[in-house]
Amino acid sequence: MSKKPVQFTLNGESKAVFVDDGQNLLDVLRRGVGDLSPKYGCGQGTCGACTVLIDGEAHLSCLTLAETVEGRSLSSTGGLAQGAELHPLQDAFMRHFAAQCGFCTSGMLMAAKSLLDRNPNPSRDDVVEAISGNICRCTGYEPIIEAILDAAQNGAGRRSA
């Protein structure tokens, strides 16, 4: 198996890694560059826990071939907070008790960020649609939906970071 060099930016930092043929992006992020914020849930694109943004668009990193992100700009939950200051979405998730075990939270945050970045004033249906690819086992979704709507009201979507 040959290795391919791949360069991309992750949360604003340049990364250069060698990837195997067919290696998925989630594996490269977690094991290759050490960003553990995207989670490995099902490994087949059903649970959404591995969601990251590629050029601002939500993607399932477990189903994305790592070599396809050459030259692209990636964001993960690991880059949301600015130092000690939480991203408005993270803050809203905390205030609305939108995490219990926390395993889906990373994917939920990225799905929500992708929504708010393109639609700063979403309806409840827009929010439901945006997180419909993400499974949560604990919260019953309601606190997550409320957190995202609240973050939108507080201008999370108009923030550039």
Next chain:
Amino acid sequence: MSIHKGRGFATINYPIGMNLGGDPSQALVHSNPDGKFGVALSSIDLGQGMKQVTRQIAAETLGVPVEDVYVDTADSDTGPHCMGSFASRGTHRVGNAVIQAAKEARSVMLEAAAEELEVNAADLETDGKGNIFVRGAPSRSISTGEACGAAQFKQGKTVSGRGIFLIPLSDVDPETGEMTPVSCYAHAALVVDIEVDDETGEVDVKQMNSAYEVGRALNPRMVEQQLVGGAWMGMSHALWETTEPYYPERTHGPADFNQYLMPGPGDIAPHDIAILERPAPDGPYGGKGPGEMCANPVLPAVANAVFNAVGVRIDELPITPEKVLRGIKANGGARPQGQR
């Protein structure tokens, strides 16, 4: 084809923990040199809030700010024995063990403070903000940090405590078979409104209204959150989830999340919850445990609602469209039972 509205109701008495083998849990509490406290548990927090609640319980009992307590859970190498996080037993069992351990540690802390202040330990009180003072003479005081430091560096005392919860084993009466399996019950009632499509057999949950009696809600927001999430699980068990859809035949079982059905964010129903607090005499600060009962009443309530809507009595979960449709056909059509 028509849509039939139905309403179902269920009430439950839910046992907190169980009395098989005494249902033990242990806790160890000790102060670090800076007067911050560690609580060692092997009990597991899967997100229900055990860490937060035991932290509050320890702080309340010790008489120190909640920020001064750190709870270390889920390591059976370093934490004392716990039966586990199940049967809604965490808050009640582990909480009681933490109280016992924290009381012992508090008494050492107060003895150390008494020695420093040259007073009787029985005359000391804590203000919950990190100070120990002489009752009636608040100016005679020492911080909890200084008292713990003096114990460990001057007086040669460990500020520590051990706690265990253990129920006496209940003997079985040889004549009647009667025993006391449980010492503490929580209670709930839930009403669910649904719509059933008699052409597809689909059940749509429209609204849930519930009342839960959970002893004292030690952390009200976390209790509420657990009830919201638990009701979703109940809905999921009632209408979606199964590993064996045609049990005992093993066919058509789901192999992954594509086939294992659960309600998504678009399938949830509004849920109004009333939390009733009736502190349990044997609970930590009156707390019981929401736990499993968050999900339990939803299942029979949905089954009753389906009967109310179309007259089909389904006694095997989940209540799939196929089962509803077969029931409607067997009855020669939907038989709405009417609203009372």
